[in-house]
Amino acid sequence: MNDAETPGLESRLITxxxxxxxxxxxxxxxxxxxxxxDQVPLEGLSHTxxxxxxxxxxxxxxxxxxxxxxxxxxxxxxxxxxxxxxxxHVNADVAEALELIRSLIQSYRDSSSRGDYWQQxxxxxxxxxxxxxxxxxxxxxxxxxxxRLNSDFGFVSQLNDKxxxxxRAQKQVVRLLDGLALIDFDELIELVGSDGTLxxxxxxxxxxxxxxxxxxxREVQHRLIELMARxxxxxxxxxxxxxxAAFLREHPGFTPGNYARRSDVPALFNHAxxxxxxxxxxxDRAQDxxxxxxxxxxxxxxxxxxxxxxxxxxxxxxxxxxxxARQQALKDDVETFYLNVVDRAEQTPISALxxxxxxxxxxxxxxxLFQVIAEHQxxxxxxQRAFHLHQQEERASAYNDVKLIRDVSLGLAV
Amino acid sequence: MSDxxxxxxxxxxxxxxxxxFICAVSDESAFKRLQxxxxxxxxxxxxxxxxxxxxxxxxxxxxxxxWRQLDDSARDQLARQLGDTVNSLLPLLEWLQLVQEAxxxxxxxxxxxVLKPGELQAKSEDNPSLRxxxxxxxxxxxxxxxSDQLDAQVxxxxxxxxxxxxxxxxxxxxxxxxxxxxxxxxxxxxRFIRDEEHLPVDDEGEDTQEALL
Numbered sequence: 001m002n003d004a005e006t007p008g009l010e011s012r013l014i015t016x017x018x019x020x021x022x023x024x025x026x027x028x029x030x031x032x033x034x035x036x037x038d039q040v041p042l043e044g045l046s047h048t049x050x051x052x053x054x055x056x057x058x059x060x061x062x063x064x065x066x067x068x069x070x071x072x073x074x075x076x077x078x079x080x081x082x083x084x085x086x087x088x089h090v091n092a093d094v095a096e097a098l099e100l101i102r103s104l105i106q107s108y109r110d111s112s113s114r115g116d117y118w119q120q121x122x123x124x125x126x127x128x129x130x131x132x133x134x135x136x137x138x139x140x141x142x143x144x145x146x147x148r149l150n151s152d153f154g155f156v157s158q159l160n161d162k163x164x165x166x167x168r169a170q171k172q173v174v175r176l177l178d179g180l181a182l183i184d185f186d187e188l189i190e191l192v193g194s195d196g197t198l199x200x201x202x203x204x205x206x207x208x209x210x211x212x213x214x215x216x217x218r219e220v221q222h223r224l225i226e227l228m229a230r231x232x233x234x235x236x237x238x239x240x241x242x243x244x245a246a247f248l249r250e251h252p253g254f255t256p257g258n259y260a261r262r263s264d265v266p267a268l269f270n271h272a273x274x275x276x277x278x279x280x281x282x283x284d285r286a287q288d289x290x291x292x293x294x295x296x297x298x299x300x301x302x303x304x305x306x307x308x309x310x311x312x313x314x315x316x317x318x319x320x321x322x323x324x325a326r327q328q329a330l331k332d333d334v335e336t337f338y339l340n341v342v343d344r345a346e347q348t349p350i351s352a353l354x355x356x357x358x359x360x361x362x363x364x365x366x367x368x369l370f371q372v373i374a375e376h377q378x379x380x381x382x383x384q385r386a387f388h389l390h391q392q393e394e395r396a397s398a399y400n401d402v403k404l405i406r407d408v409s410l411g412l413a414v
Numbered sequence: 415m416s417d418x419x420x421x422x423x424x425x426x427x428x429x430x431x432x433x434x435f436i437c438a439v440s441d442e443s444a445f446k447r448l449q450x451x452x453x454x455x456x457x458x459x460x461x462x463x464x465x466x467x468x469x470x471x472x473x474x475x476x477x478x479x480x481w482r483q484l485d486d487s488a489r490d491q492l493a494r495q496l497g498d499t500v501n502s503l504l505p506l507l508e509w510l511q512l513v514q515e516a517x518x519x520x521x522x523x524x525x526x527x528v529l530k531p532g533e534l535q536a537k538s539e540d541n542p543s544l545r546x547x548x549x550x551x552x553x554x555x556x557x558x559x560x561s562d563q564l565d566a567q568v569x570x571x572x573x574x575x576x577x578x579x580x581x582x583x584x585x586x587x588x589x590x591x592x593x594x595x596x597x598x599x600x601x602x603x604x605r606f607i608r609d610e611e612h613l614p615v616d617d618e619g620e621d622t623q624e625a626l627l
Contacts, residue, residue, distance in 0.1 A: 159520045234521035236617040237601060240515070241522050243615035244604050245507040256500060256607045260492035268599070269499075269604055270480035272466045273491045274433030 020056040024074075026054065033071065034059065035078050036138045039067035080140065086155045090141040090172045094179030097134040105191050105198065112195070125195065131201055138213040141176055145169055145220045156330065159235055166228045173221045180214055243313055333361055334371045341387070341410050349390060349411030372408055388413040420460055423447065427457065433475040435579050437595025439525050448477045471602050475595040499603065505556040506580070506600060509571065512583065514552065516544055522601070524603065527593040531568045538564060588612070 024031065027049065034040030040059050042050070050068075053059045059068050079087040108123035148155070148169055153162040185207060192198040199328075248254060259269045281292060337355055344350070352372045353365055361368070376389045388411045393403040420427065426444045438445045439614040447453050448468065458467045469480035481488040510522050513529065516537045524527070530612065538544040545564060552559035552567035557572035572591060572616065575581040580600070608615045 157518075157520075162520070235611045237522040240601060240604060240608070240615065241507050241510050241514075243617065244608060244613070245504060245511055248504040248507070254500075256611050257497075258493055258496065259610075260489050260496055265484055265489075265492065266481065266602055266610075267469060268471065269492060269496060270469060270484070271433070271492075271495060272479045272488070273495075275431045275464065277428050277431060285469050340541055346455075348418060379445040 007039050007390065017138045020052075020058070023049075023052055023056055023058060027058075029229055031058065032078070033073070034068070035075060039069060042068060075124070083147055084155075088144045090144060090176070094134065094137075097130065097137070098182060101130050101134070101202070102191065105202070108198070109193075109195075119248075124201075127198075128201055131206055135206065135213075138176060138210070138217075141172065142213060142216045142220065145224075146215075149220065149223050152227070159231060159238070163228070163231045163235065166224055166231060170221065170224050170228070173224065176217055177214070177221075180210060180217070183210060233373075273310070300319060330363060330367065330371050331375070333363065334368075334375045336385075337372065338375065338410070338413045341412065347412055349388065349409035350411045351407050353407045357366065369405060369408055372410065373405075376410075386413055387411070420456055423457065427460070430457075430477070431464075431466075431480050433479070433575045435478045435594070435596045437525060437598075438611055439592050439594045440582055442577070445477070449474075463604065471595075473523060473598065473600045473602070475598045481510055500607075502578075503554045503607075505551060505554045506529070507604070508547075508551055509575070510597070511601045512544070516541075523593045525593055525595045525598060529572075529593060531572050531589050531591070535565055535568045538568075 025191065030040055050059075054061075057071050058074050060071050061068060073086065075088045078084070088395070104123055104127040108120060109125060111117075111120040111123055120314070148165065153165045156162055156165055183206075185203065187197075188202050188206075190200050200319060259266050273362070283289065283292065337352065340355070341350055350370055356363060356365060356368050363371075373391075374385060376384065379387070389412075390409045391405050392407045392409070393405055396402040396404055423444075426436070426441070426447065428509060429441070429444070434440070436444050446476055448457075448470075454468045461467055465482045465485075465488070466479045467482045468477055470477050472527075484492075513519070514522055514532065516534055530556070534548075548564065548567055548571070549562075551557060552561075552571050557571050557574050559567045561567055561570065563598065572581060572589075576583055576591065579596045580594060582594050583591050605617075607613070
């Protein structure tokens with residue numbers, strides 16, 4: 001038969017494979033540019049190199065005028081190698097893989113019954129690979145799903161995109177679970193029959209692996225749904241904030257109903273007024289005295305500069321209207337006295353006490369004098385100079401040098 | 415009634431009475447204690463003569479004191495408070511939006527989020543539109559900044575938010591703030607007002623956010 005040919009074919013495949021895989025490495029930079037951008041740059045690629053890349057189906061031209069692009073498989077390979085979750089492809093097509101496995105089992109059993117052991121070995125190898133592929137497909141998909149979950153879909157920045165990505169991932173999980181459901185072990189058991197090798201590959205190993213995948217997928221699904229709820233919650237908050245802010249901007253005079261007056265005040269708005277639990281020093285318990293005195297001693301001495309007496313002001317007491325009115329009347333009378341001095345023909349000074357006596361004013365002399373002096377001091381400088389105020393003073397007693405003002409006389413200064 | 419001792423809850427009672435909102439961020443241990451029915455009942459019966467009881471937000475993210483009996487003076491106080499709340503809504507919502515956009519965040523601030531005024535300031539320094547929005551916000555009567563300096567405006571905004579219990583500053587000398595559960599309470603109020611007044615504000619469906627802006 002083809003005993004001699006087949007190893008030759010194998011070795012030719014291997015040589016070509018090695019050559020073509022090397023192409024990936026040799027043109028890695030150009031290919032990665034093709035991955036990152038839309039096209040593989042032609043600069044730096046020789047004519048031969050381009051021909052080799054095309055025949056290895058690493059790149060292709062979608063149309064004659066168009067640029068050079070990566071083939072989907074290479075793009076997937078790169079996405080898988082760099083865990084680029086935005087482009088990683090989840091292949092959930094189990095039906096086709098199962099079909100392949102079924103036909104390989106058939107071929108294996110045919111070779112077995114013919115006693116063609118070499119062929120049988122080859123079929124077993126391909127069968128193992130097919131099972132591994134199917135298994136690996138689930139493993140890759142689950143890995144990709146976990147990567148996306150653990151990064152909170154960090155490969156997209158907008159929340160809306162995250163929601164969409166999560167939705168897509170959930171659909172993938174459903175397809176993968178549907179795919180798992182297609183694998184019918186009763187059918188496989190029947191196909192395998194009594195062959196121990198096949199039983200090991202197809203039943204015991206696969207069953208164990210698939211049940212692990214099933215558990216993982218259920219867990220992923222659960223987590224995706226949870227995360228989706230969180231995303232939706234976040235979306236709702238953002239929309240509520242921006243929507244309400246927009247509404248309030250448009251309706252500056254908006255007032256909601258007065259919820260406080262309702263018979264049933266909404267619980268959210270029932271926030272009681274604050275109360276301060278105040279306390280003060282109390283000396284009515286003997287056992288507290290040492291503590292309190294220690295506290296008082298511990299009070300730092302305030303760093304306050306001593307106040308000089310001159311800068312101290314008399315305490316302002318509240319004037320009631322009656323006193324204010326009397327004060328005003330006194331002031332008015334003194335002003336009349338001043339006007340009298342100005343209006344008089346004679347220029348001789350006039351005694352304030354004489355004036356008080358002559359007019360029928362009832363002011364006590366001391367207060368009268370005080371106000372006359374105060375009025376003079378309250379005048380602006382220019383007007384002050386127009387008057388001459390003479391104070392008649394005398395010593396308090398023979399032994400006391402304090403001068404007492406007995407009377408003042410006011411005249412115009414000429 | 416539970417006869418459990420309230421002795422260990424003294425400081426908590428004082429904070430509640432002072433009108434504070436207790437959440438997992440502002441005081442984790444107190445918050446956990448308030449989640450216990452027996453503790454809440456004990457505090458409630460203690461507060462009975464003061465006409466107050468422990469209340470929580472709908473999602474139980476914050477606890478605070480509510481009036482037990484709504485007499486006239488309580489209603490007056492609530493009406494005044496409602497007025498203040500309504501007046502503070504727009505500045506608060508605008509601030510939430512501003513922070514979300516300025517810091518490029520996915521979502522509105524949530525309890526436990528960390529905020530640094532310096533970061534917000536740095537993002538705004540080279541962004542005239544952001545600067546202008548901060549200025550407008552800071553000089554709003556709710557925040558009440560008098561300054562025309564960006565750093566002072568940002569500082570004032572954070573200060574007011576801390577005073578109102580929306581932010582917590584764990585270390586007085588460090589400009590790092592934590593968002594408290596009161597933000598969630600605020601959003602619950604907003605949602606309530608929206609539903610109650612049938613306002614055309616949607617928080618579901620696709621991409622209405624862009625449409626509203």
